[in-house]
Amino acid sequence: MSEEIFGIMAEYKNPHDIYEAAGKFRDAGYGCSKKWDTYTPFPVHGLEKQMGVGRSHVPWIVLLGGITGFTTGVLITWYMNGFDYPLVVGGKPYWSMIFPFPVMYECTILFSAFGAFFGQFLTNGLPRHHHAVFNSEQFERASDNAFFIVIEAAHPLYDEYKTRALLESTGAFNIHLVSK
Amino acid sequence: MSHAAEDSHQDGPAVLAKVKPLAVLPRKPLVLNNRDFHWITEKICRIVEDPAPTWWWVCFVISVAIASFLGVGLLWLVSTGVGVWGLRTPEFWGWDIVNFVWWIGIGHAGTLISAVLCLLRQKWRTAINRASEAMTIFAVMCAGVFPLFHVGRVWLAWWLFPIPNSQGMWPNFRSPLEWDVFAVSTYFTVSVLFWYMGMVPDLGTLRDRAVKKWRKYFYGILAMGWRNSTRHWNNYEMAYLILAGLSTPLVLSVHTIVSFDFAASLIPGWHTTIFPPYFVAGAIFSGFGMVLTLVLPLRSMFKLHDLITQHHIDCMCKILLATGSMVGYAYAMEFFIAWYGGNIYEGFAFINRAFGQYAWAYWIMISCNVISPQFFWFRKVRENTALVFIIVLFVNCGMWFERFVIIVTSLANDFLPSSWGYFSPSIVDIFTFVGTMGFFSTLFLLFVRFLPMLPIGEIKHVTPQADPHFHPEEHDASPAVAAMAAKGGHS
Numbered sequence: 221m222s223e224e225i226f227g228i229m230a231e232y233k234n235p236h237d238i239y240e241a242a243g244k245f246r247d248a249g250y251g252c253s254k255k256w257d258t259y260t261p262f263p264v265h266g267l268e269k270q271m272g273v274g275r276s277h278v279p280w281i282v283l284l285g286g287i288t289g290f291t292t293g294v295l296i297t298w299y300m301n302g303f304d305y306p307l308v309v310g311g312k313p314y315w316s317m318i319f320p321f322p323v324m325y326e327c328t329i330l331f332s333a334f335g336a337f338f339g340q341f342l343t344n345g346l347p348r349h350h351h352a353v354f355n356s357e358q359f360e361r362a363s364d365n366a367f368f369i370v371i372e373a374a375h376p377l378y379d380e381y382k383t384r385a386l387l388e389s390t391g392a393f394n395i396h397l398v399s400k
Numbered sequence: 401m402s403h404a405a406e407d408s409h410q411d412g413p414a415v416l417a418k419v420k421p422l423a424v425l426p427r428k429p430l431v432l433n434n435r436d437f438h439w440i441t442e443k444i445c446r447i448v449e450d451p452a453p454t455w456w457w458v459c460f461v462i463s464v465a466i467a468s469f470l471g472v473g474l475l476w477l478v479s480t481g482v483g484v485w486g487l488r489t490p491e492f493w494g495w496d497i498v499n500f501v502w503w504i505g506i507g508h509a510g511t512l513i514s515a516v517l518c519l520l521r522q523k524w525r526t527a528i529n530r531a532s533e534a535m536t537i538f539a540v541m542c543a544g545v546f547p548l549f550h551v552g553r554v555w556l557a558w559w560l561f562p563i564p565n566s567q568g569m570w571p572n573f574r575s576p577l578e579w580d581v582f583a584v585s586t587y588f589t590v591s592v593l594f595w596y597m598g599m600v601p602d603l604g605t606l607r608d609r610a611v612k613k614w615r616k617y618f619y620g621i622l623a624m625g626w627r628n629s630t631r632h633w634n635n636y637e638m639a640y641l642i643l644a645g646l647s648t649p650l651v652l653s654v655h656t657i658v659s660f661d662f663a664a665s666l667i668p669g670w671h672t673t674i675f676p677p678y679f680v681a682g683a684i685f686s687g688f689g690m691v692l693t694l695v696l697p698l699r700s701m702f703k704l705h706d707l708i709t710q711h712h713i714d715c716m717c718k719i720l721l722a723t724g725s726m727v728g729y730a731y732a733m734e735f736f737i738a739w740y741g742g743n744i745y746e747g748f749a750f751i752n753r754a755f756g757q758y759a760w761a762y763w764i765m766i767s768c769n770v771i772s773p774q775f776f777w778f779r780k781v782r783e784n785t786a787l788v789f790i791i792v793l794f795v796n797c798g799m800w801f802e803r804f805v806i807i808v809t810s811l812a813n814d815f816l817p818s819s820w821g822y823f824s825p826s827i828v829d830i831f832t833f834v835g836t837m838g839f840f841s842t843l844f845l846l847f848v849r850f851l852p853m854l855p856i857g858e859i860k861h862v863t864p865q866a867d868p869h870f871h872p873e874e875h876d877a878s879p880a881v882a883a884m885a886a887k888g889g890h891s
Contacts, residue, residue, distance in 0.1 A: 239868035242630075254631070261437060261605075262857040263633035264868050273631055276638035282646075296562050300570035309574055320573035322657055326582040329650045330589060333643060337593040340639035341624065344632045348625035360608035362628045363601070365437035 224400040226352035227372035228383055230392035235264045238367040241390035242270040248386060255375035259368040278339040285335025286328050293324030356398045430524055430862045432706040437860050444854050445609055447702055452849060455701060463841035470835025473828050474549055482552050486826040490819045491811045495829040496546040498803040501658060503543035505799060508651055509687020510536030514594060515647035524715050526858040527708045532691045533595040538843040540588045542836040576660035583657040590650055594643045600626050602852040655683045669749035669810035678730035682802060685723035688716050689795035696789050707854055710783060717776040717788060720795065724773030749810060757822055758809045765805050768798020
C-alpha cells in the first residue's frame with residue numbers, strides 16, 4: 221500500500237497539556253511554517269499565541285465592509301432623493317448628510333457584518349468539502365472532548381521519528397499517521 | 401489581594417475575625433455537578449438525535465393549527481382589503497402596528513444576550529444565547545408580517561426598497577418609516593448571520609456524531625467543513641467579537657428608529673423625546689420576559705437544570721426588575737413632562753390615557769409592567785420557577801398593552817373631537833395576531849428539534865476545566881470554594 225502520508229496526529233488529555241505542548245513545539249522551531257495545527261472542541265484562549273499564530277485579519281475585511289456600506293448609504297440617498305428624483309419637502313435642501321443618516325448608519329452596520337461573516341469564512345478557507353484530518357477515525361472526537369495536534373508531512377521540520385519523539389516527550393498519546 | 405483582606409480583618413470589627421470572609425468571592429459555577437465535556441456534548445446533541453418526545457408532537461400539531469390562522473387571516477386580507485382589520489377613522493394604526501412593535505421588541509433580548517452581554521463578558525449568557533437568538537429571528541419574522549400587509553397591496557411591498565421601478569420613483573428617505581425598512585431588514589440579516597456563525601462549530605459536532613446518511617449531509621453542508629482548528633478559532637472569535645460589537649449599536653438603533661415612527665409625528669402622546677430610550681428599555685424588558693417564557697418549559701422538559709441553572713434565572717429576573725423599573729420611570733416621566741411642558745393637548749392625552757375610555761388598558765399595563773416585576777426583589781420569588789413563569793406571562797401581556805395604550809389612545813382622541821372614536825379589533829385582527837403566535841411556536845419547535853438548542857462549544861468553554869491554566873489538584877484543595885459552589889452560592 222503506497223498511501224501518501226498527510227501528517228502525524230496525536231492526542232492530549234486536556235487543554236492544559238495541549239497548551240504546554242504547543243509552546244514546546246513553537247520553541248522547537250515549528251512556528252516557522254503553518255503546516256501544523258491544533259484542534260480543540262472549543263477555543264482555548266492563549267493557545268494561538270502558544271502556537272505563534274498572529275492576530276486575525278478579519279478586522280480589515282470588516283473595515284472595508286464598513287467603508288463600502290457607509291459610501292453606499294451616502295450614494296443611494298443622494299442619487300435617489302437629491303439627484304434622480306429631487307422632491308421639495310418643506311422647502312428644505314434636496315439632500316444633506318443629516319436627514320438620511322439612519323440609512324447610512326444601518327448600511328454601515330449591514331456591510332460591516334457581511335465583512336465579519338464572510339471574512340471569517342474567507343480567512344479560514346471555508347466552506348471546504350473535505351480535509352485530510354477527517355481521514356483519521358479518531359478525529360470525530362475533536363468536536364467532543366479530544367485535543368489533537370497535527371504536524372503535516374509537508375512541514376520543513378517533519379521527520380517521522382524526531383517529530384514522534386517530540387510528541388512523546390510532551391505527553392501526547394494515541395500517536396498515529398494520517399493518510400492523505 | 402489576600403494580604404489586603406488579612407489587614408482589614410485586624411482593623412475591622414471583631415466579627416470579621418470570626419466569620420473569616422473569603423478574600424476573593426468564588427464565581428458561581430455555570431455548569432452544575434462538575435459535568436465533563438463529553439456529558440455536555442451528549443446532553444445537547446441527544447435533544448436533536450433522540451426521537452421526538454410525545455409532547456413535542458402535541459405542541460407541534462397545535463402550533464401548526466394555530467399558525468394556519470395567520471394564513472387564513474392574510475388570505476382574507478389580500479383578497480378583500482385592509483379594511484378587514486378594525487382600522488377606520490381616526491385610527492389607521494391599530495393592532496397591526498401594536499403587534500409589529502411588540503414582536504420586534506421581543507426580538508431585542510436575543511441580541512442583547514448574544515451581543516451586549518458578550519461585550520460585557522457576562523459568561524452566563526452562553527447557556528441561553530442560542531435559543532434567544534432563534535427567538536429574535538422568529539420574532540422579527542412575525543413582526544415583519546404586519547407592516548408588510550398593512551401597505552395594502554402586498555405585492556408592491558418591494559417599492560419600500562430602493563429598487564428601480566417602472567415609474568422611475570424612489571423611496572423618500574426623509575420618512576422614519578423608510579428608516580424602519582432599513583433598520584428592520586438590517587437587524588434581521590445581521591441576527592441571522594450572527595446566529596448561524598455561532599452555530600457552525602456545533603453543527604460540526606452534530607455532523608461528526610451523525611449516523612444516518614441524511615443527517616451526515618444535512619449537518620455536513622451546514623457545518624461548511626468546520627474542523628475545530630485553532631487557526632480557525634482565532635479568526636472565528638475575532639469575527640464573533642466584531643459581530644457582537646456591531647450588533648450592539650444595531651439593536652439600540654432598531655427600536656430607536658421604531659420609536660421615531662411615533663416621535664417624529666405631531667400626535668400628542670407620540671411627539672416626545674423620551675421615546676427612544678423608553679422603547680429600548682421596554683424592548684429588553686419584553687424580550688427577557690419571552691426568553692424566560694420559552695426557556696423555563698424547555699429546561700424542565702429536557703432536564704437541563706445543570707446547564708440552565710438557578711443562577712441564570714436569577715440574572716434574568718434581575719434584568720427584568722431593572723428594565724421594568726426603567727419602564728415605570730418612563731411612564732412617570734411622560735406624565736411629568738406632559739404637565740411641566742404646559743401643552744394642553746399633551747396634558748389631555750395623558751389624563752385621557754389614565755382615566756379616559758382606555759383606562760382599563762392603561763391600568764393593565766401599569767400592573768403588569770411596573771408592579772409585577774417588583775416581586776423579583778425577593779429571592780424566594782426568583783427561586784420559585786412556577787411563580788417566575790407566571791410573572792413573565794404578565795410581563796409579555798403588559799408589554800403588548802403598553803404598545804396598545806401608546807398607539808390607540810393617542811389616535812382615538814386626537815385634535816378633532818368630531819372624529820373621535822373607539823377602536824375595536826375585528827375577528828381578522830385577532831386571528832392574524834394569534835396566528836403569528838402559532839407561526840412563532842412552529843418555527844421555534846422546529847429549531848429545538850433540528851438545531852443545537854444550546855451552544856455546545858461555548859458552554860464547554862465556560863467550565864473551569866476549559867482553562868489551560870486549570871489544575872484539578874488546586875481546584876479540589878479549596879474546600880471553602882467547593883462548599884460555596886455546591887450551595888449554588890449567594891452573593
